[in-house]
Amino acid sequence: MSHRHLPVGWTAAKRAYDLVLLAGVVGYILAFLHLGPLLQDPGRALDGQSLAIKAYGSCAFLLLTAALAIGPLARLDRRFLPLLYNRRHLGVVTFLVALSHAAEVLGWHFAFSPTPPLVAMLSSEPPPGAAPGLPFVPLGVAALLILFALAATSHDFWLAFLTPPTWKALHMAVYPAYALVVAHVALGALQAATTPVLALMLLGSAGSLLALHIAAALHDRHAVPAVERGWIAVGRADAVPEGRALVVHPPEGDPVAVFRHEGRLSAVSHLCAHQNGPLGEGRIVDGCITCPWHGYQYRPEDGCSPPPFTERVATYNLRLDGPMLLLDPRPNPLGTRVEPLAVPA
Amino acid sequence: MPPWLAEMLLSLVAGYAWAGLAVGCAFLLFGLDRVDPLARGAYAFRPLLLPGLALLWPLVLWRWAGLRRPAPPRGPARAAQRRRHLLAWGTLAVVLPAIGIAAAALRAGRPDAPPERLGPAPR
Numbered sequence: 073m074s075h076r077h078l079p080v081g082w083t084a085a086k087r088a089y090d091l092v093l094l095a096g097v098v099g100y101i102l103a104f105l106h107l108g109p110l111l112q113d114p115g116r117a118l119d120g121q122s123l124a125i126k127a128y129g130s131c132a133f134l135l136l137t138a139a140l141a142i143g144p145l146a147r148l149d150r151r152f153l154p155l156l157y158n159r160r161h162l163g164v165v166t167f168l169v170a171l172s173h174a175a176e177v178l179g180w181h182f183a184f185s186p187t188p189p190l191v192a193m194l195s196s197e198p199p200p201g202a203a204p205g206l207p208f209v210p211l212g213v214a215a216l217l218i219l220f221a222l223a224a225t226s227h228d229f230w231l232a233f234l235t236p237p238t239w240k241a242l243h244m245a246v247y248p249a250y251a252l253v254v255a256h257v258a259l260g261a262l263q264a265a266t267t268p269v270l271a272l273m274l275l276g277s278a279g280s281l282l283a284l285h286i287a288a289a290l291h292d293r294h295a296v297p298a299v300e301r302g303w304i305a306v307g308r309a310d311a312v313p314e315g316r317a318l319v320v321h322p323p324e325g326d327p328v329a330v331f332r333h334e335g336r337l338s339a340v341s342h343l344c345a346h347q348n349g350p351l352g353e354g355r356i357v358d359g360c361i362t363c364p365w366h367g368y369q370y371r372p373e374d375g376c377s378p379p380p381f382t383e384r385v386a387t388y389n390l391r392l393d394g395p396m397l398l399l400d401p402r403p404n405p406l407g408t409r410v411e412p413l414a415v416p417a
Numbered sequence: 418m419p420p421w422l423a424e425m426l427l428s429l430v431a432g433y434a435w436a437g438l439a440v441g442c443a444f445l446l447f448g449l450d451r452v453d454p455l456a457r458g459a460y461a462f463r464p465l466l467l468p469g470l471a472l473l474w475p476l477v478l479w480r481w482a483g484l485r486r487p488a489p490p491r492g493p494a495r496a497a498q499r500r501r502h503l504l505a506w507g508t509l510a511v512v513l514p515a516i517g518i519a520a521a522a523l524r525a526g527r528p529d530a531p532p533e534r535l536g537p538a539p540r
Contacts, residue, residue, distance in 0.1 A: 077455050079462040187420065194423035206523065224469035227462065229453060233480070240498065247505040251512050258520035278513045285506045348498070 077229055089158045093165055097135070101127045121180045126261070128173035130273070133253055135166040136219075137277040140250060144288035150353075157365050160226040163246075167223035170216055208260035215252035218245045231347070254278055303391070303398040306330055309415040310395065312337060317361075319352035322401035327352070328388050330399065331361055331372050336412035338372035339388035339399055345370075346383065374409040437471030440478055444470055448481040 080086065104127035105120075112118060118126070139162045145152040182192040197207040222243055231239045254274065262270055304322055312318050317329040319342050327342035329352030340361060342352040349365030356362070360369035360378060370377055375385040386403035387410045397415070404410065418426075445463045449456045456463075470477055 077453070077459045077462045079465055188427075190427055191420055191423045194426065195418055195420040206519075220468070221472060224472050227465055227469075229456065229462070229466055230469055232453060232455070241501075244501060244505060247509060251509060251516070254513055255516045258516050259523065262520055263524055275517065278517075282506070282510055282513070289503070 077227070085154060086158050086161070089154070090161055093162060097131060097165060097169060100131050100134075104130070121176060125173060125176045125180065128169055128176055129257075129261070130270075132166055132170035132173055133257065133273075133277070135162065135169060136246075136250060136253060137281060139163055139166060140246065140281055141284055144284040147288040148284070148291055153364070163219075164223045164226055167216075167219040170219055174212070174216055206259050208256050211252045211259065212256040215249045215256060218249040218252070222246060222249075236345075236347070250281075302400065302402075304401050306390075306397040306399050308395050309337065309392060309397040309413075312397070315356045317352040317354075319350075320399055322399075325401055325403070326386075328399060328401065329361070330390065330397065331356060332415075333359065333372050333412065336414050337390055337397065338410065338412045339390050340370060340372060340375045341385040341388075341403065343385070344368050345385050351385065373412055374407060376407055434471055437474040438467070440474040441467045441470030444477055444481060448477075452480055 105123055108123050108127070109117065139159060142152065142155045142159055142162075146156040178189040178193060182189040182196065185192060187195075193209060193213075197209055222245065225234070225239065225242060234242065257270070257274055262274065265271065304320060306318060306320050312330055312332040314332050314335070317331040320328045320330065322328065328339050329342040330337055330339045331352075333356045340351065342350060344351050344363040344365065346363065346366055346368045349363045349368070351361055351363050351370070354362045354364045356372070357369070359371070361372055362369050368377065368383060369381075370383070370385050373387075375387045377383040384406040386406055387408050388403060389400040389410055390413045391398050391400075392413065392415065397413075445466065449463065449466075
């Protein structure tokens with residue numbers, strides 16, 4: 073959280089993340105450019121610029137695959153959560169590498185003529201059926217434009233300016249972008265590939281992503297808690313650890329986090345108002361529920377961020393039935409104060 | 418597409434981008450503080466917003482003119498989000514293999530003429 077917008081909210085973890093990311097990208101491209109000529113068939117050797125095109129293109133594809141894999145990986149194993157926190161940096165770097173690929177293509181395949189390169193690129197594809205294959209350059213251009221839109225709106229300012237639902241809907245465009253990139257490679261470079269490496273990379277990446285998402289969806293299925301007269305049985309009240317939460321998944325609606333602070337229980341939405349981070353996996357710090365993703369904080373009794381911040385999450389009502397804790401799954405209006413429930417530890 | 422159409426399209430895009438840059442710069446200097454309280458006194462991050470402002474400048478103008486207020490904050494609709502992600506990945510699970518099959522079919526239909534050697538093989 074910050075009083076004001078910053079270019080990047082640097083932390084030691086972010087610096088490490090970005091250093092590893094940049095080192096990986098630079099290392100991959102240098103290795104491709106230097107090892108590629110050694111591994112090629114001498115009879116089909118590629119010139120330097122064609123190698124650069126393939127280096128940037130394959131790097132961008134692998135980065136996009138990694139960006140999409142992080143979500144399900146984090147749901148399957150919490151150790152991948154740090155990769156999720158700074159995924160926007162990965163997205164921006166992916167766009168920059170893809171832009172480099174496009175620049176190399178324009179400077180090689182669409183240059184050396186009086187026609188401006190961009191005009192040549194847009195007017196060079198034959199109509200479908202007029203030549204073998206299908207137009208694949210427009211697919212790459214469309215994917216690049218989507219990645220540009222996502223990178224350009226990745227700062228927190230846009231999350232507030234567009235509102236979270238609109239921002240999230242915009243960033244769902246990463247999925248059609250991925251399909252466009254796969255089609256661009258499959259209908260383009262793959263058609264002229266002389267080894268199975270590219271096909272294996274494409275198949276392996278796309279197949280891994282699909283498998284990861286299926287595994288994460290199966291992993292996320294939760295046991296439905298018992299419901300009695302509208303109240304949900306959370307479990308024993310003394311099972312909620314001090315300073316931490318139990319997360320409840322009602323049959324309908326959003327998940328709820330039940331926190332214990334100084335021996336008293338409060339229930340708030342499990343989803344952070346910032347970017348839907350898992351509040352229930354956070355801790356109470358300085359009397360506030362603290363989101364593990366970006367540190368956004370909320371008071372447990374009313375779900376409001378401490379001043380001067382204005383974020384809010386919904387609160388929920390709790391009651392005791394003997395030792396059992398019951399939750400009303402209907403959220404209160406944002407900002408509603410609910411007196412914390414005193415229970416024995 | 419024919420070259421004249423490509424040139425016209427690029428001119429339109431360039432015009433949109435220049436208008437976006439102009440609106441973006443004006444917004445950063447005069448409008449941002451009014452629209453976003455967290456931007457008051459913060460200047461280092463503003464250049465990062467220019468590409469997005471140039472892309473979305475009609476919406477930026479609309480908000481700046483006060484013609485549209487952001488929707489009041491509401492609880493996140495987790496179930497709706499999960500359904501959207503499920504739909505996206507369900508669609509990809511069909512589309513990606515279809516692309517692969519189309520690519521393989523195109524490749525299989527292409528005559529594989531062996532390259533003609535024009536000179537002695539390199540050592």
